[in-house]
């Protein structure tokens with residue numbers, strides 16, 4: 001934890017040192033704040049002048065305001081002089097404490113917030129650069145928790161904890177030292193309850209924390225279940241599952257209440273216990289202390305401990321009483337802080353775990369790449385074997401060649417590996433065996449930035465980001481002009497829809513594009529891809545979730561997008577494959593057959609069977625192959 005903080009506090013270490021130095025000053029003034037009472041009582045009750053080096057001149061100065069009434073011959077200073085001196089000392093200590101607390105807390109808050117912001121930005125940027133393989137293995141909530149909750153834990157330790165921790169330790173040490181110097185025998189007596197108090201504080205803080213943690217975890221479940229139920233409200237209503245959802249939700253709420261009550265009960269027991277211990281300790285100090293301070297002759301022996309008679313003054317007794325109360329707070333703070341520190345240490349561990357993950361380096365390639373930044377788009381898979389699980393390959397020796405500017409459709413049953421195959425191209429994953437090349441260069445030899453800049457992907461469900469519609473299209477090419485954005489939108493057949501919105505191109509996009517229909521989102525994504533103008537295009541079932549009308553619109557937009565590019569399209573709707581040059585059928589991670597639509601249909605193999613299966617429930621038998629052949633065939637005929 002210390003190493004983690006030291007590393008991430010670079011640039012702010014001097015401020016931390018300042019906060020530490022100020023803590024020393026604050027603690028010293030707090031500990032000394034009990035002394036003015038001692039000075040006053042010693043003067044009035046015991047007729048003793050204060051014995052503080054280098055202060056006589058000041059008391060002499062104050063003496064001129066008083067007279068010698070109430071003093072005896074042994075006293076050098078007047079009562080008023082000493083009272084004014086004690087008052088000034090109290091005021092000065094209070095002011096020092098206030099100013100120091102202000103600076104100290106401001107510094108701690110600044111360092112805490114600064115560290116939190118820096119860590120958040122760093123962690124987020126790192127997460128964004130981690131490979132897809134890492135992302136799919138994570139739970140989204142878990143990752144978000146690290147960016148928000150875990151960093152807050154560290155922020156809290158720095159803002160509230162470090163200063164309190166240090167001042168707690170210093171206050172305890174300071175108080176004990178002063179007490180021991182004043183009267184060590186009486187200190188041992190006065191501290192009789194301290195071990196019990198300490199153990200109680202330690203145990204109870206732990207119990208309260210444990211119960212609160214469970215309650216917080218249950219609260220997390222409550223939030224998750226509520227959010228899942230609200231997200232799936234349509235399904236819940238459709239299946240009339242409202243009561244079932246309410247029961248599941250109620251279970252989590254009950255758990256949260258149980259632990260919340262447990263924490264409350266522990267807290268309720270804790271405070272009275274502390275009061276009892278402190279009261280017992282005060283009783284000892286007051287009764288025994290007052291007896292000794294009253295000047296009774298003999299020493300008092302308690303076991304091996306002898307307290308010399310008349311070794312206490314009423315003033316010293318007051319200091320002991322004040323300290324007895326002051327001891328509790330730092331103990332409590334320290335105990336709380338051990339937990340805060342352990343939570344922060346666990347949080348730091350979880351954050352470091354992510355920071356230790358190697359990120360994708362967009363510039364790095366296994367060999368130096370000296371080719372052009374724009375590639376032509378010839379794709380070849382050779383003997384590619386790959387899987388997500390080390391023991392379960394998904395692709396078994398794929399050989400596939402896609403010429404520049406041609407369109408290949410990947411079809412096959414669900415789970416046959418179509419998406420996986422396309423994911424190897426932008427190097428979201430790397431093949432176990434064989435190679436994937438683009439323009440004859442292994443994808444591993446391209447800098448990631450170059451490779452991915454040359455590939456555009458339109459997925460099944462395009463996601464829009466927060467911002468305006470224009471921003472969402474312009475993502476395709478940072479710095480694109482308004483004209484370029486509008487041209488792309490026109491080509492994607494979304495321009496009219498956008499201009500029909502109240503804000504036009506500046507209309508806001510709500511969370512993940514919820515205020516747009518699926519078809520509109522797809523067309524915005526197509527405009528984005530058009531603007532990107534990448535030579536390679538991957539379409540992963542871009543019309544799957546659309547109704548007939550929206551599908552027709554998106555297909556029209558795609559028609560423009562796919563022109564002149566190397567395209568891999570994954571499609572379940574075999575009837576829409578008329579526009580591709582070649583179809584590859586995947587079966588359990590192997591290419592079962594390849595050919596044009598007509599060839600495969602005539603061949604009577606897996607593709608023909610898939611077609612029959614899809615047409616089984618059609619009202620009329622479909623004959624979707626284009627009358628004039630595929631584009632490639634059309635080109636050849638021409």
Ligand SMILES: Nc1ncnc2c1ncn2[C@@H]1O[C@H](COP(=O)(O)OP(=O)(O)OP(=O)(O)O)[C@@H](O)[C@H]1O
Pocket residue numbers: 136388389394412413414415416417418419420421
């Ligand atoms: N991230 C992943 N981790 C582990 N296994 C995965 C992962 N993604 C896919 N798989 C598995 O790999 C196999 C191929 O999945 P893939 O998504 O490539 O199939 P697909 O043909 O595209 O299917 P669909 O048509 O349903 O999208 C499946 O068995 C799937 O369970």
